[in-house]
Amino acid sequence: MRTGSKTSVLALGLAACGAVLGQVNLPKEGNYDYTACWTGTSSEIAMAGGDTATSYEMVGTLVSNIPGGLGDRTTFRCVGMNTMIKGKAGGGNVCEGIDPDGDKRVNRFFIEPDGKVVREMLYGTGKYEGMMMTNSVAMIPPLKPAKPGTFQACNRQTGTYKLK
Template identity: 30%
Template structure:
């Protein structure tokens, strides 16, 4: 009977001390500039490809995403005024480690999920939502400049 009790206590001890990934919050602003390439433009339909670059400002005290630079490629459709599209974004931290986010956009809201990471971002998972924060007048034709507020959660494998 003592062996059973000690066995149970030992197993319970292992379970209690197994490290578990904990979700961390995201609250940042991403600002950047991009180029727009119109693929097709009609009265009710516009299809465009976009690519661009920018930088993040992290609103949390730990500044995890602060000064991360990013690059994206996107394909959008505006059908009778309704936006939809998809993007792939690479975020790189100051050490050179990077993560990739896959984004679906409906209207002006972007829903993203983390799909890949290197270095300290290896094994990243989680999701985020981005909404426009500001949009400037294009500095030159065929460009866009603006910022998005991004919130969500992420986890790193232990």
């Protein structure tokens, strides 16, 4: 995987972790602080001039840094595709998160022409229907792949949330 594609996968991956939240008996609003880690595989098409197209699938977990807090013990999966064409990043993914209660959140992430990652909530079930949140992400230093052809990463996310 080339550097541009790795950067895009990591950017979408860190955003994706904000898509999946969950906890039993969650207050209607509050602060959250959790660590998200994921692993995945990718496949790349290298084109003339250094352009690339990369598809990937990743799975991961969230662990709340606040005992019993938002996101604790949530699992997620994402599928996506990124491109680096003429020096411009593009692409996106869809992620589904499932909390311990079985409630789900599905979000779409995409890269704008300026490289900014944008999240759009597609739907939530149970307690996540109509949820709103703010989000701040701090990447944990890059991890060395555990196996050729895979990638691993973690981040810490903090912010506020409000349930419907």
